[in-house]
Amino acid sequence: MKLSLKSRQTSSNDFNFPSEKIGGHCLKISKLILAALPSVVFGVFTIIFTIQQNSTANKNRQQDQRQSDELSIRSTFENYINDISKLLLDTKFNRSNPEHLLHIRVKTLTVLRNVDAHRKRDIVLFLYESRLLRSDVMPNERLSLKDADLNGLEFIGSSTVSIQLDYLYLPDVYLSNGIFEWCTLDYAVFDNASMSNTKLINSSIWNTSFRGIHAPDATMGDLIFYNNSFIGATLVRTSFIGGIVWLEKVDLTNVDLLGSHDSEGKLIHYDFTSQDQIIRFNTRFADGSFDGINSSELIFDGGAELGVSFISVYREMF
Numbered sequence: 001m002k003l004s005l006k007s008r009q010t011s012s013n014d015f016n017f018p019s020e021k022i023g024g025h026c027l028k029i030s031k032l033i034l035a036a037l038p039s040v041v042f043g044v045f046t047i048i049f050t051i052q053q054n055s056t057a058n059k060n061r062q063q064d065q066r067q068s069d070e071l072s073i074r075s076t077f078e079n080y081i082n083d084i085s086k087l088l089l090d091t092k093f094n095r096s097n098p099e100h101l102l103h104i105r106v107k108t109l110t111v112l113r114n115v116d117a118h119r120k121r122d123i124v125l126f127l128y129e130s131r132l133l134r135s136d137v138m139p140n141e142r143l144s145l146k147d148a149d150l151n152g153l154e155f156i157g158s159s160t161v162s163i164q165l166d167y168l169y170l171p172d173v174y175l176s177n178g179i180f181e182w183c184t185l186d187y188a189v190f191d192n193a194s195m196s197n198t199k200l201i202n203s204s205i206w207n208t209s210f211r212g213i214h215a216p217d218a219t220m221g222d223l224i225f226y227n228n229s230f231i232g233a234t235l236v237r238t239s240f241i242g243g244i245v246w247l248e249k250v251d252l253t254n255v256d257l258l259g260s261h262d263s264e265g266k267l268i269h270y271d272f273t274s275q276d277q278i279i280r281f282n283t284r285f286a287d288g289s290f291d292g293i294n295s296s297e298l299i300f301d302g303g304a305e306l307g308v309s310f311i312s313v314y315r316e317m318f
């Protein structure tokens with residue numbers, strides 16, 4: 001008993017001292033913290049303030065950058081329009097002089113690389129209205145925009161005012177992610193253009209040539225669509241939405257329609273009730289099936305001669 005009591009005493013003695021010591025430590029630490037608090041608070045404020053200031057400065061810098069980009073785009077665009085306008089009004093300007101056209105082409109390709117989609121649209125419209133991008137002028141008076149960067153080009157009219165782009169001549173251009181909505185594109189030419197993910201919606205497209213276009217993931221819908229040529233075109237995964245009255249006298253020779261679908265993603269099954277109106281030689285349909293294979297035309301070479309011979313067959317029929 002004694003022993004255990006003693007031991008308890010000893011232990012209580014043993015533990016008393018350190019606990020006092022801890023209390024002292026705590027006090028010291030609290031004092032220290034209290035003393036340091038203003039500096040800590042000040043430090044934290046300084047850090048937060050600096051971070052905030054930095055982010056404000058960043059934002060300002062970004063805004064300045066945007067403003068200067070916008071200014072530079074605007075001045076590039078305005079210089080271009082002034083230059084070309086002056087050139088077109090010059091009495092020495094000759095539309096059928098290849099050197100004059102080349103000069104415009106070089107300037108145009110350069111400016112197109114440096115402007116946004118809105119300016120691209122304005123430039124195309126400007127050249128089109130200057131009769132340089134039209135399929136109804138003499139071939140030697142047409143401006144070639146081959147390889148021009150027209151990605152993101154948008155022409156969006158409205159149900160009351162459609163944008164008149166008949167005879168628009170844009171072969172061989174890069175026109176991915178483009179939109180033509182409420183436009184008239186009769187007799188337009190887009191041959192060999194790269195038009196992936198481009199939308200053709202609520203427009204009139206009649207006597208238009210899309211030969212050899214590369215247009216995967218395109219969207220087409222609510223079109224007046226008649227007598228167009230797609231010979232050799234790639235139209236894989238195209239969405240046909242809305243009420244598309246298509247395939248009327250449309251030439252689908254050597255066209256690839258694999259995976260083309262409606263707005264719900266269901267593969268399109270073409271209705272050939274008006275079969276004789278459609279030219280569909282070596283056409284690959286949505287489900288991978290072929291129709292009207294002509295073994296003499298299996299080589300993917302555009303097959304333009306087929307289209308021509310069949311159009312003349314129609315002429316004879318009607």
Ligand SMILES: *[C@@H]1O[C@H](CO)[C@@H](O)[C@H](O)[C@H]1NC(C)=O
Pocket residue numbers: 094095096097098
């Ligand atoms: C315009 O250029 C073409 C080709 O260089 C030339 O044949 C024609 O005579 C020129 N026209 C005029 C009016 O100078």
Ligand SMILES: *[C@@H]1O[C@H](CO)[C@@H](O)[C@H](O)[C@H]1NC(C)=O
Pocket residue numbers: 171172191192212302
């Ligand atoms: C389109 O490409 C084909 C094959 O490369 C070529 O034969 C044809 O002339 C081109 N068409 C146009 C309008 O550039």
Ligand SMILES: *[C@@H]1O[C@H](CO)[C@@H](O)[C@H](O)[C@H]1NC(C)=O
Pocket residue numbers: 186206207227
């Ligand atoms: C398409 O061409 C045919 C024959 O040249 C013409 O009769 C028809 O009016 C044209 N369509 C449009 C919308 O201009």
Ligand SMILES: *[C@@H]1O[C@H](CO)[C@@H](O)[C@H](O)[C@H]1NC(C)=O
Pocket residue numbers: 207208227
């Ligand atoms: C179809 O288009 C071609 C080429 O533009 C034209 O020669 C032909 O007359 C048109 N046919 C119809 C019925 O519009």
Ligand SMILES: *[C@@H]1O[C@H](CO)[C@@H](O)[C@H](O)[C@H]1NC(C)=O
Pocket residue numbers: 159201202220221222241242
């Ligand atoms: C075409 O326009 C009509 C009327 O504005 C609209 O209801 C329809 O959805 C449009 N079509 C497409 C494919 O966007």
Ligand SMILES: *[C@@H]1O[C@H](CO)[C@@H](O)[C@H](O)[C@H]1NC(C)=O
Pocket residue numbers: 294295296297306
């Ligand atoms: C296949 O195409 C050739 C022209 O390339 C044509 O002469 C021939 O009549 C066609 N054959 C059939 C069965 O349509």
